[in-house]
Amino acid sequence: MKQSTPLICVAFFSLSFFISAQEKNLQNIQKLTFGGDNAEAYFSPDGKKLTMQVTNPAIGAHCDQIYLLDLTKKNIGTKDLQLVSTGDGRTTCSFFMPDGKHILYASTHESNKACPEKPAPRSDGKYLWQVYAEFDIYVADLKGKITKKLTDSPGYDAEAVVSPDGKYIVFTSMRSGDLELWRMDIDGKNLKQLTSGLGYDGGAFFSRDSKKLVFRSSRPTSPEEIKDYKELLAQNLVAPTNMEIYTMNIDGSDLKQVTHLGKANWSPYFHPSDKKIVFSSNHHSTRGYDFQIYSVDLDGNNLKQITYESMFNAFPMFSPDGKKFVFSSNRQGDKPNETNVFIADWVDTDESENVAEKNLRNHITYLASDDLQGRLAGSLGEKKASDYLVKEFKKLKLQPFPGKDYIQSFEYAVKLNPHEESTSVKINARNVIGYLDNKGSKTILIGAHYDHLGLNEHHNSTLMNSEGQIHNGADDNASGVSTVLELARMFSQNKTKEKANYIFALFSGEEDGLMGSKYMADHLPTGKKIDLMINLDMVGRLNKDKDLSVGGVGTSPLFSNYIEKYKPAGVNIAIDSSGVGPSDHTSFYLKDIPVLFLFTGTHSDYHKPSDDTEKINFEGVRMITNYVFGLANALSEAEKIPFTKTKMSESKSVPKYKVTLGIMPSYADTKDGLHIDGVTDNRPGANAGMVAGDVLTKIGKCEIKEVYSYMECLAKVNSGEELPVTVVRDGKEMILKVKF
Numbered sequence: 052m053k054q055s056t057p058l059i060c061v062a063f064f065s066l067s068f069f070i071s072a073q074e075k076n077l078q079n080i081q082k083l084t085f086g087g088d089n090a091e092a093y094f095s096p097d098g099k100k101l102t103m104q105v106t107n108p109a110i111g112a113h114c115d116q117i118y119l120l121d122l123t124k125k126n127i128g129t130k131d132l133q134l135v136s137t138g139d140g141r142t143t144c145s146f147f148m149p150d151g152k153h154i155l156y157a158s159t160h161e162s163n164k165a166c167p168e169k170p171a172p173r174s175d176g177k178y179l180w181q182v183y184a185e186f187d188i189y190v191a192d193l194k195g196k197i198t199k200k201l202t203d204s205p206g207y208d209a210e211a212v213v214s215p216d217g218k219y220i221v222f223t224s225m226r227s228g229d230l231e232l233w234r235m236d237i238d239g240k241n242l243k244q245l246t247s248g249l250g251y252d253g254g255a256f257f258s259r260d261s262k263k264l265v266f267r268s269s270r271p272t273s274p275e276e277i278k279d280y281k282e283l284l285a286q287n288l289v290a291p292t293n294m295e296i297y298t299m300n301i302d303g304s305d306l307k308q309v310t311h312l313g314k315a316n317w318s319p320y321f322h323p324s325d326k327k328i329v330f331s332s333n334h335h336s337t338r339g340y341d342f343q344i345y346s347v348d349l350d351g352n353n354l355k356q357i358t359y360e361s362m363f364n365a366f367p368m369f370s371p372d373g374k375k376f377v378f379s380s381n382r383q384g385d386k387p388n389e390t391n392v393f394i395a396d397w398v399d400t401d402e403s404e405n406v407a408e409k410n411l412r413n414h415i416t417y418l419a420s421d422d423l424q425g426r427l428a429g430s431l432g433e434k435k436a437s438d439y440l441v442k443e444f445k446k447l448k449l450q451p452f453p454g455k456d457y458i459q460s461f462e463y464a465v466k467l468n469p470h471e472e473s474t475s476v477k478i479n480a481r482n483v484i485g486y487l488d489n490k491g492s493k494t495i496l497i498g499a500h501y502d503h504l505g506l507n508e509h510h511n512s513t514l515m516n517s518e519g520q521i522h523n524g525a526d527d528n529a530s531g532v533s534t535v536l537e538l539a540r541m542f543s544q545n546k547t548k549e550k551a552n553y554i555f556a557l558f559s560g561e562e563d564g565l566m567g568s569k570y571m572a573d574h575l576p577t578g579k580k581i582d583l584m585i586n587l588d589m590v591g592r593l594n595k596d597k598d599l600s601v602g603g604v605g606t607s608p609l610f611s612n613y614i615e616k617y618k619p620a621g622v623n624i625a626i627d628s629s630g631v632g633p634s635d636h637t638s639f640y641l642k643d644i645p646v647l648f649l650f651t652g653t654h655s656d657y658h659k660p661s662d663d664t665e666k667i668n669f670e671g672v673r674m675i676t677n678y679v680f681g682l683a684n685a686l687s688e689a690e691k692i693p694f695t696k697t698k699m700s701e702s703k704s705v706p707k708y709k710v711t712l713g714i715m716p717s718y719a720d721t722k723d724g725l726h727i728d729g730v731t732d733n734r735p736g737a738n739a740g741m742v743a744g745d746v747l748t749k750i751g752k753c754e755i756k757e758v759y760s761y762m763e764c765l766a767k768v769n770s771g772e773e774l775p776v777t778v779v780r781d782g783k784e785m786i787l788k789v790k791f
Contacts (some may be wrong), residue, residue, distance in 0.1 A: 052500075052527050052561070052588045052634050052650075052657075073359040073617055073681060076346075077376060077395040082383055083120060084391040085129045087112065090379040091366050092120075092392045095147045098370040099123050101377060102145040102154050103392055105132060114166030117145040117156045119193060122394070135195045139164035141183065144210045149217030149237065153192055155201065157209035159185035170288055179288045182207045182230065182251075188222060201239040207287070210253050213237070215371075216261040219301065221245070223253040230289070232266060234301065245303035249277065251289045254317055257301070258325045264301055265309075265328050267294045267317040291315055296330055298349060309351050310334075315342075318365045322346065323373030329357065331365035335621030337596050343620045344378060353405045356620055356677075363390065369397065403544040404680065406537060408673045414443075414533035415591070415672075418501065419525035419664045426524060427505025428560040428567075429478035436501050440483040440557050443536050447543045449485030452554055453576040457483050461570040465509055465563050480559040482567045486552070487543050493551040493582040493692065495683055497538055498568065499531030500561030500588065500635055504658060511562050513658040513715075515733040520660040525667055527657065530591030532557055534676045541680055551687035554581070558635050561588075568635035572642050582692045583607075585679060586636035586648045593622075593651045593671025602627040602648035603636055605697040609689060610647065617681040619674045629697045645694050647682070649675060653715040653728045655743055710768050710791040712736040712776075714747070724748040724779060725761045739789040741778060748784075749777035 074080075083092075087107025094101060101120045105112045110129060112118070117136035124131055136142045140160030147154055159167055162185035170179045186209040190199040202208035206225030213220055217237060224233045227244060230251040234243045246252040248270055255266035269291065271280040283289055296319045299306040310316045312334035319330040326349060333342045335356075344357040344364045358364040361382035368377050376397040379390050417423075417439060424432035441457045451457045459482040467474040480502070503524030507517045514520075523529075539555040560566025575581065586603075593599065599618075604610045605628030618624055627648075630640030636648045651671065656662040686692060713734020714727050724746040730737045741747075747755050751774040753764035768774065768791050776789045 074357065075400050076357050076398055078398055080393055080395040081127075082391055082393055083127050083377075084132070086385060086389060086391075087129070088390045089392045090390055091144060092377045092379065093146055093368050094370045094375070094377065096149060096151045096371060098372055098375065100147075100151075101392070102135065102147060102156075104143055104145065111138075115141050115143060117142050117154065119154075120392075133193075135191055135193060136160075137195065137197070140185070141167050143186065144212075146212045148190060148213060153190050153198065155188055155190045155211050155213070155220070157186040157188050157211065159183050161185075161187065177290055178292060179283065180291050182209075182225070182284075182287050182289055184225070184287050188220075199239070201235070210255065212256055214257045214261040214301070215259055218261065219257075221255045221257070221264060221301075223251075223255070230284070232264070232303075243302075245299070245301075246306075250280065251291070251294075252297075254319065256320050258321045259323060260325055262301060263298055263321075263325070265296065265298050265319040265321055267319060267330070268297050269294045291317065296328060296347070298328075307349075309347060309349060311351065312354075318367065320367050320369065323369055327353075329367040329369075331367070335597070335619065337621050337623065341620060352408070354673075355405060359620065363388075373397065401545045401547065403546070404541050406541070406673045406676045406680070408669055410537050410540065411533045411672050411676065412669055414536050415525055415529045415667055415669075416664050418529035418532060419523040419662075421521050421523065423523075425505035425522040426501060426503045427508055428480040428502040428563060430505050430508075432505060433480065433502055433559055437481045437483050437557075437559070440501065440532070440536070444483070444485035444539070444555070447485070447539055449487055449539060449543060449555065452484045452486035452556075453579070457485055459484055459567075459571060459574075461560070461567065463560060463563065463566045463570075467508075467510065478560065478563070478566075480567060482559055482571055483557040484571070485539060485555045487539070487555070489548050489550070489552050491549065491551040491687065493687065493689075494554060494580060495551045495687060496554040496556055496581050496584045496639070497535055497679070497683065498554075498556040498558060498584060498586055498635055499535045500528050500558040500567065501532045502559040502562055502567070503527060503529075504562055509563060511658060512660075513713075513729070513731040514660065515731075517660060522658070522660050523663055525664045526591040526651075526654070526662050527589050528561070528587075529664075530589060530667060530672055531587035534587045534590055534672060534679065537676050538680055538683070542683075549684065549687045551582070551683075553683070561635055565635055565638050568638035572638040572644075581639065581642075581644050583686060584636055584639035584644050584646045585683060586634055586646065587675075587679070588634040588648065588650055589653075590649055590651050590675045591667040591672055592654050593668045593674070597622045597671070598625060598652065599623070599675065600625045600627060600648075600650045600652065602632050602650065603630050603640065603646035604628050606630040606640060606647075606695055607645035607692055608695060609686065609692060610645070613682055613685055614647070617678060617685060619678055622674065622678070631697070643694050643696070645692050649679065651675075655729045657715060657729055709770050710735070710765065710772075712741070712747075712765070712789070712791075714741065722756050725755050725758060727778075735789050735791050736776075739776065739787040741776075741787065742780070745778040745780050747776065747778050750774060750789075751776075 092101045092103035105118045118132040119135045137160045142158040145156035188201040188211045191197045204226045208224045211222035232245040232252045250270040252268045271277045296309040314334045316332045341362045346355045363381040366379045377394045426432045426436045504522035558567030604626045636646035640646045713731035714736045715729035727745045750764040755761045773790045
């Protein structure tokens with residue numbers, strides 16, 4: 052990214068309005084229950100019935116009970132639920148027996164007909180599950196008559212499921228002193244313990260071929276975690292806030308951890324292919340409660356978000372024929388936190404449209420390697436990089452754009468000393484451009500610059516005396532280039548012919564002033580109209596709060612809804628309306644083309660030799676790539692993408708100033724001062740003691756609220772002046788003396 056005065060993000064979205072447009076795997080979603088808490092719905096062997104756990108005082112279910120729902124009825128609703136448990140105690144985890152005429156479930160009714168109490172709220176706010184020692188597993192017919200008791204040992208026995216071949220039941224039990232998975236024959240005989248690691252192993256389900264199990268497990272490892280787990284278990288409690296997904300053979304062998312996501316990953320179920328797993332997770336959540344359903348390959352690759360609507364989606368299950376998908380969700384509730392059961396047609400999407408994190412990693416690793424010497428425009432490193440990009444475009448069978456060559460050569464001049472005309476040098480640089488012709492009525496350009504600072508020959512580094520050091524530019528901007536290459540693969544290799552053509556443009560000369568994108572924008576072939584430009588510059592450092600800036604939102608009236616509608620779970624979007632900024636989208640905005648600009652923020656390695664591959668958040672890059680794919684796909688369906696010129700009040704004119712502090716401002720929209728993301732060595736700010744994280748509130752007596760008031764204050768300062776500068780650090784106000 053070119054050094055420039057940053058844009059200001061005008062708002063953080065606090066209200067999500069997810070819609071089902073992103074839920075491509077789910078079609079014809081139908082709500083089956085209306086009111087109360089309805090969960091853990093599972094199909095009968097013929098796919099015509101569901102059994103589920105219900106709490107709904109309106110129908111007399113004051114404590115979790117098991118109900119049956121006949122899916123062959125018309126206008127299905129809560130009125131059609133049929134009680135099949137005793138109505139006493141608390142029940143959980145029902146599942147059909149192989150004959151389809153009986154169900155099994157766990158219940159406390161034999162110990163006490165009253166509903167057992169839920170865990171009391173804790174002073175530390177920790178969320179807990181009660182594992183009731185009174186639970187035993189029963190078999191009942193579809194009229195509710197118990198025909199058999201399968202377990203009768205002290206402690207928790209529940210979470211029972213049946214293998215598709217009808218041979219086995221697997222359940223969770225405390226009988227060995229810990230919460231382990233156990234297997235028994237369908238008649239309850241021949242008990243076998245399957246797991247033995249300390250922690251809560253539960254929620255198991257069989258693969259469709261009955262050879263494997265998938266389950267979720269909390270496996271405490273540190274002394275503190277182990278102590279806490281054992282203390283809670285002694286009270287028949289568990290904290291389900293840190294669980295991962297595991298698989299193993301049905302005899303307990305070949306145990307493998309599938310996910311390493313952190314937080315709570317649970318309610319897994321095998322995809323009909325037995326090659327993937329669907330499960331619920333809040334690993335993405337940064338602000339509060341949010342569970343979405345994901346799919347993942349058995350080896351933990353190709354994580355994909357399935358649900359987007361509402362803040363709770365869990366308990367996924369496929370019908371026996373694999374055509375239907377049932378799950379529980381807070382969506383469409385009449386009351387807050389109401390959970391209902393939904394059914395949908397399952398549609399497998401194109402595998403080539405899954406973002407391959409391996410590809411992203413390979414691209415960034417090569418482009419940011421020392422072998423390319425920092426990819427300075429006009430250098431041998433730039434040529435090596437462009438050769439690599441051409442090879443990738445050829446591999447994807449993209450057409451050159453324009454003409455017969457993927458390379459678009461251009462020239463410009465750079466003054467190595469801006470104050471001396473004699474230091475001007477000519478640069479021969481190369482854009483690399485590929486074209487996917489879908490014979491569409493619109494054309495969408497997805498671009499990123501691939502040049503960087505080389506060995507600081509053009510003096511754009513933020514590290515003093517860094518001439519001769521390789522500036523690899525992993526984030527700036529190998530990250531954006533890798534995203535464009537992966538999007539080019541997804542759009543060119545998928546089975547869909549989108550309604551738009553796509554140009555994939557990789558620019559050089561950006562660091563010297565947007566030179567490559569300016570040249571391309573000025574030399575578009577006659578008759579080739581671009582309807583949208585999406586720019587990816589520095590998308591490799593998504594932070595722990597998952598803050599993503601999206602610029603250019605005001606350049607089309609369509610954008611505001613689309614960017615929120617298609618965003619990944621847990622990502623916090625910061626909006627900038629302006630079409631002008633310190634990157635290549637500006638060149639196209641100035642040609643009256645709508646633009647979007649994605650950016651994960653500046654950092655202390657910006658324009659320094661330390662911007663290296665090992666600091667890239669690859670999961671973040673994967674997430675952003677998927678986001679842009681959804682956006683570009685959706686916008687290709689729009690009849691028109693109208694252009695709006697952004698107002699001067701939004702982009703604001705930049706005052707002229709004679710001095711600099713040498714700081715990198717945050718892009719977040721804050722009104723308590725200018726938040727400082729980075730400080731350049733040996734500049735006035737650093738020399739006065741400023742550090743990253745400071746909030747700048749005053750220069751002299753001039754008050755600063757955000758980036759624009761900062762620029763106005765800076766414009767009033769003359770070179771050589773010494774002024775008190777006020778910052779807030781760790782909540783305390785400090786006054787520093789700055790010599791400008």
